[in-house]
Amino acid sequence: MTWEELVDDEGRVYYYNSKTEETQWGRPEDFTSEDSKIDKLLAKGQWSRFVTDEGEVYYFNEKTEESVWELPEEVQRKLKEGNDEVTTREGEGKEEDTKEVENIEPSKESDDHTAVNWEESENTEGSKRKVKKSQANDIVGLKELLRGSDEGERSMIRVDDDRMKDVEDHEGIRDEEDYSKQDFIEMLKEKGVDSSWSFTKVMESCIEDPRYWRIEDPLMRKQMHEIYLIGKADEEFKKVENSKEAYRNTFTEVLKKHDVKYYTQWKTCVREIIDESIFSLIPTSLKREFFDEYVGRLRLEHDSEQKKIREQQLDKLTEQLTPAIKYDSSFEKLLESVDLEKKYPALSKLDVLTLYENVIKDREAEFEDRLRENEKLNYRMDRRARDQFRSLLEELPKKKGIKYSATLKWSELLTYIRDEEAFIELCGHQGSSAIDFYWDIIDRENQLIRTKKDLCRQVLSANKLDIGGFDDDVDRFKEKMKEVGGSNGTITDEFSDEDYKLVFELLKEDEKPTATKRKHETEETSGSPDQKKSRLATMGYGAIR
Template identity: 25%
Template sequence: MVKPGKLKNVYQYTIVISSSISNLDGSEGLRSASVLCFTVYHAMSAVGDWREAKDANGRVYYYNARSGESRWEKPQEMLSEDELKLLKHGWKTSRTSDGKLYYYNLETKESRWDAPSFETEEEREEPEVAKSIEGEEKRESYANTSKILNPPQRTKEEAEREFIEMLQENQVDSTWSFGKIISELGASDPRYWMVDDDPLWKQQIFEKYLSNRSEHQLLKERTETSKFKSAFLEMLRSKKEIRYYTRWLTAKRLIANETIYKHSVVKESVKKATFLEYVDSLAREREEELSQTKKQALKELEEYLRGIMTSADVLANGSQLPVVSWQHLLDNYLFEKNKRFVANKHFKVLTHEDVLNVYLLLVHETEDSVKEDLRQLQSKNYTKDRLARDRFKELLRSPELRIKADSKWKDVYPVLKNNPKFLRMLGTGGSSALDLFMDVVEEKSITMSANRSIAQNLLIEKGFEWYDEDDINISLIKELLSKEPHFQAMDVDDIDSIVKLLINLRKEKQKEQLEVQHRIWEQKKNYFRLMLKRFYRAANVKPDSWEVAREDLKNTVEYKELGDQDEVKRALFDEFKNASSEVDLRVTVPPQTSRKRPLSPRMELDY
């Protein structure tokens, strides 16, 4: 009966149903027909559900009207018989951008314009059938003529001679083991099987052959060190007693009867060096195995500790830390204190230091996690604090507070203290409420200073004349500013502040001018004092009265700089005269001479 899965289209399904019903009787025919009808129904429904369509760019795609599925590739149910044949051999069809058809191979990525040709199943089956028939004929006419299965029989002397010839022809040397002779020569040379009932005899002949080698063979074997090494290493691998810690003296006892060791002409040092290389390789393999085991153990230990350190019952022991302390872990969950730890065979290779390092690694991970949580919390708090500051800044600039350049915190605090925007500012990071208030006051001060500068320039342009009374100046300045468009839109309080600043500025300038004049006057008086000292020091005669001195000094520049201030000049002269008398008195007093060396008051005697 033909399987429906092998058929290519619905028409073939129909033919199969007809032939099946006609060839089958009874219930078996009905069951088979019903199965085939069900298959045909699903095949027809599957083909009927798929539709071909084009998108906005003109590309062809396929969609299933029942399931809603869509795809670019044509469904297998819609493939024609030729397309199915191509797909069976790994080929598909496609079209270029200009609509030209081409073929490409899914595996080799080959593409061609011409359709590939394939053999039909009938063409492929014909040579297979012919080969099968030919093989059966050969098996029927096969006769067991193998020389290996039917070796010629010889006496032991003849067999020994031909066995040695076989060894010589195959260039067997001391690097060969007897097992290698069995596997390589026993399967190809019938001379091996001339005496097939005595393997011990064959091995004795092999050792006899090795003992009777010629000098040429021995010299050749001596030069082929690499060949010896490979064979010697293979022999060492077969000795399971040799471990990575085996010494050469012990190994020699184990391999003393081995052919390659007993009959080899290679130096003993080469054999020992080869053995040491093999032992080193075993040690490296063991280290690698231990490394892999330790790596696996560390991985399992990390999972074990992570499960313990994050469990709720362990963390609920009153500790304020998010991890278990090392001492608590050591007393309850590590080494012989815990059956689960002891039961893990991989943990046997771990030391206390290894366990501690894994614990510290997990602690660092927990620390990093806590830091990350803290950073995220700080980020959220930063956003929250920033919003609180922004809302408080809006409150400070609201009309209900009317903060001015000269406002004080004590003036606005009674209004702010119960405001929710102010309360949300408390305890936040960054600038405090007082800092933000001072920022607003500073902004107002800067704005007020700029407006004061504008008003000052306006007074200069208008040629404003100042009076001694401040009330007159204030009224005149307000009247002048009220006529300017720039100040008309300003608040009355701001205008008053500007006028106040202008008045204070004028007073400060007046004060500065007085200070400058005072410094100049004092400088002139000082110059007059210096002139008196210079004038009368050169004349070496000092007048007794100011009237006499005035006649001497009236033409000097310093005298004229003091102007009409005759009293000031007289006072300065009297001061000069009195100072000169004190100097003369100090000079006329004779000093008291002493023969002792004067000592400084800070000097201490050493006796």
């Protein structure tokens, strides 16, 4: 198996190909879980390995439901206790070849360090962000890099016996290591090492320099080379950014000089500024980028100014037209009264129409609100008038001596209420009218007559009497009902003479043969208005047959 699974000092897993000397963060396709010692240890601790949509690896514990970005500490501890070569790899000789980690290779720089490769700077910007933590291990802070090293790691450093005898203090060893690292970095700078150098080329160029051998651990020399490249990438990135900003400022001044507007096209702009010296110094893609940025800012400023002007003119037009718009205002006439071209150039006919519709809607809403208020007020007044008239009808029998019956006529009732204030007040309101209350009285009295008719019929039936035996003698019917009905309490003193008369007529009507009833009904239907009126006068308005 050519791939090895390693862990850096921050607990991040990466992969090294011993055949191609390639190093990468992502797991190779031909490296399976069966080949991974880490996956086996994760499974024992109920940990699972997951990859986000962005390609970042994290770990989840199914038991504790904990999520971490770095390799769990318990797994790192087991790897270290088992002496697995996961976190470190011991070099087998001075001729160790390696390649840079993916996604942290900085852009190239020419020998005189003056030309800037714009395309590479843009392509590597995302990569530099991904190694932000590694950049923290800058050259000045190299002392902190190996302070966590234990005695087993320090035993790998080959030092002379005489030198080991002179070192009695652990801090002294650390200081000497720091100086060795600083010397190693200075050596790389003097040799002009850049991102195009592999570690093999570094060894071939620096192997005769004593400073190279002051760091005796091959893996540590490789780490120092990577740290140097990260710092170099930072310097190049800053140089690219600074140079790009300087070009942007200069190019912007040129655009201002040639009075480029927000509507200027790129082809037109090129013809205007082609003779400027800065034009030949900047790549075409970068010039177009600067142009789009500048024109975009001008367009935003123009749109903002136009929006402000339009709002001011719209407010002024609203103030002018709102009082003039009525419910029946015509839009055509309203438009003729507005001079859009001179007074309101930023507005259109559509704006006037929108304003007109909004004002009309407001007017309609105001009208509906007033209408609802009036309806509420009228409803309260109508109800008060009805209540007053109802009270008047209840007081009439006591005040005027009127007796309500099924034969009561509207004309009779009208003579009692004509001059009453409650009647006059009710006449002008909606809802129930005075005659509606009259029919309510007739319905109520008819219901009482119907009940009394049923009582008389029961008396006749119980005593085996026939209504036809009384002929048309109402008085004899009355006496008989009192005689036979009063003895058992069926007929009471509540029966008035008018009640006996009306009940007698209704009972006789019920006893008529069917043919005679139909003839009588036909006569009523086809009779003249006078005949109908005569019949109603006899039976009373609202009398139920």
